[in-house]
Amino acid sequence: MNLQENIQRIRQIMGLLTEEEQDDSIPYGIIEFPGGNKILVGDMHQTPLNLPKEWVQKIVSVANSEGYYGEGIGLKHNRAVTESNFYNLLDPNMHIDSWDTKLVESGEVPKDKEYVFLYALFSNVKENHRLEKLLDNVDEGDTIFDVLLKTMPDWSADMGKFNLGERELEKFLEEISEGNHNFIEMSKQKATEENLFDFLNVGEKLQWPETEENPNLWQQYPHMAGKFARIATTMRDRFLINAGPGVYFVGAGHLKDIIDMSEGKELKLELIGGSKI
Numbered sequence: 001m002n003l004q005e006n007i008q009r010i011r012q013i014m015g016l017l018t019e020e021e022q023d024d025s026i027p028y029g030i031i032e033f034p035g036g037n038k039i040l041v042g043d044m045h046q047t048p049l050n051l052p053k054e055w056v057q058k059i060v061s062v063a064n065s066e067g068y069y070g071e072g073i074g075l076k077h078n079r080a081v082t083e084s085n086f087y088n089l090l091d092p093n094m095h096i097d098s099w100d101t102k103l104v105e106s107g108e109v110p111k112d113k114e115y116v117f118l119y120a121l122f123s124n125v126k127e128n129h130r131l132e133k134l135l136d137n138v139d140e141g142d143t144i145f146d147v148l149l150k151t152m153p154d155w156s157a158d159m160g161k162f163n164l165g166e167r168e169l170e171k172f173l174e175e176i177s178e179g180n181h182n183f184i185e186m187s188k189q190k191a192t193e194e195n196l197f198d199f200l201n202v203g204e205k206l207q208w209p210e211t212e213e214n215p216n217l218w219q220q221y222p223h224m225a226g227k228f229a230r231i232a233t234t235m236r237d238r239f240l241i242n243a244g245p246g247v248y249f250v251g252a253g254h255l256k257d258i259i260d261m262s263e264g265k266e267l268k269l270e271l272i273g274g275s276k277i
Helices: 003-013 017-025 051-065 099-106 111-122 128-135 144-155 164-174 181-187 193-207 224-244 252-260 262-266
Strands: 030-032 038-045 068-070 095-098 246-249
Touching: 017 164, 030 246, 038 051, 051 068, 051 246, 051 252, 068 099, 095 099, 099 224, 099 252, 111 144, 111 164, 111 193, 111 224, 111 262, 128 144, 144 164, 144 181, 144 193, 164 181, 164 193, 164 224, 224 252, 224 262, 246 252, 252 262
Parallel strands: 038 246, 068 095, 068 246
Antiparallel strands: 030 038
């Protein structure tokens, strides 16, 4: 850390940042709900949060009185939070698992949309070490489909709560297939490291496409894989808006979506910071 960064850090700790500087110091955004007892904190999962003193105090106060929630499997692998400048101040007894778990247990996901949550297969592939985990479950003679089927509770966003099986996996792979990319046929390949890597790589690029000219192309959801992710994400965003008090650690992209949704506008929610979303 150079001298300028040290000075900026000291000013941040002392609460001396200007409004513009403070926005920059919350790069992945925060949304505070009316009443002050509910906060959504944006993160990028693997980038430790280093928030201003004012927000550390607010987050810790609400988290330790109302509870706090991670995303997906919770905070276990979320370095953004576990290596943040406030994690050691959080009461471990107030960590209430994952808000995704609350969603899938809520009964709010329509039965005919449950299989859409298989979109998680191609989300955060590198961060979640998906290739390595799939390879750990390969038995002699397994196809990619075999491995996906037996590991589904580990990578699906429903975390096994919807009891999805072979029929739903086939439906998902068939419906996200397009053009030269037939996921049903690819899934019939032998589950080698090379084949699994190619399978995940193709799916991730279709679900979250970007080009040098348009790095945010994924926001247009031009492919079916992305459209499925969008359906699931919208349900998750709506759940976050309606959820009760507490601190929710959320993938930063959700925050921008939430303030643009009709429900977010009705509550007059505002995004604080978010310069790096």
